[in-house]
Amino acid sequence: MDLTVKKQIVGGLAVVFVLLVFFPLFFTASGYKERNLPSIIPAKPETATFENIEPLLKPLPSTKQIAPLKQAQPTEKEAADLAQLDQQGVPVAWTLQLASFKDAANARALRKQLLKAGHKVYSRQNGSLVKVYVGPELKKQRLEALKKGLKEQFGLDGLLVRFTTQ
Numbered sequence: 001m002d003l004t005v006k007k008q009i010v011g012g013l014a015v016v017f018v019l020l021v022f023f024p025l026f027f028t029a030s031g032y033k034e035r036n037l038p039s040i041i042p043a044k045p046e047t048a049t050f051e052n053i054e055p056l057l058k059p060l061p062s063t064k065q066i067a068p069l070k071q072a073q074p075t076e077k078e079a080a081d082l083a084q085l086d087q088q089g090v091p092v093a094w095t096l097q098l099a100s101f102k103d104a105a106n107a108r109a110l111r112k113q114l115l116k117a118g119h120k121v122y123s124r125q126n127g128s129l130v131k132v133y134v135g136p137e138l139k140k141q142r143l144e145a146l147k148k149g150l151k152e153q154f155g156l157d158g159l160l161v162r163f164t165t166q
Helices: 003-026 076-081 104-116 140-154
Strands: 094-101 121-126 129-137 159-162
Touching: 094 104, 094 140, 104 121, 104 129, 104 140, 129 140, 140 159
Parallel strands: none
Antiparallel strands: 094 129, 094 159, 121 129
8 A cells, every 4th residue: 555545544543533532521411401391281171070860751661572473363444554465465556647748848847746736756658658647555545535636636637557667
């Protein structure tokens, strides 16, 4: 190695040694003062007290026990209220066909009037005709009574037909 490079290395090591020895002497913690900052954490809130309130209503009976099955035959009124079933076990429902229109706009207008009057209304496309229905209803008697009311209110004499989903 060249002499100048050796001198540079020895000089660099001397500087590092001097810094390691004298650095702690100059930078001691003697001038350090601890700062006491005020706490900004709020004080612990008081715990709320709770009162037991008695319920106003009686508790419902327990449902863990299974109720005994009713073995008695239904009365005539209950039998009349039960839905009639067809051969496939599907409830028999009825609907009232009120009108058939070639123009779908006329069918929509009638549907709108009937809906405004509070009736359950739907329409179906059947070929070139649009048919407007009221219902369905499980009790034929209700639709027969409704048919009379609709004849008076709208001047439409409907047909009572069996309800289908097609």
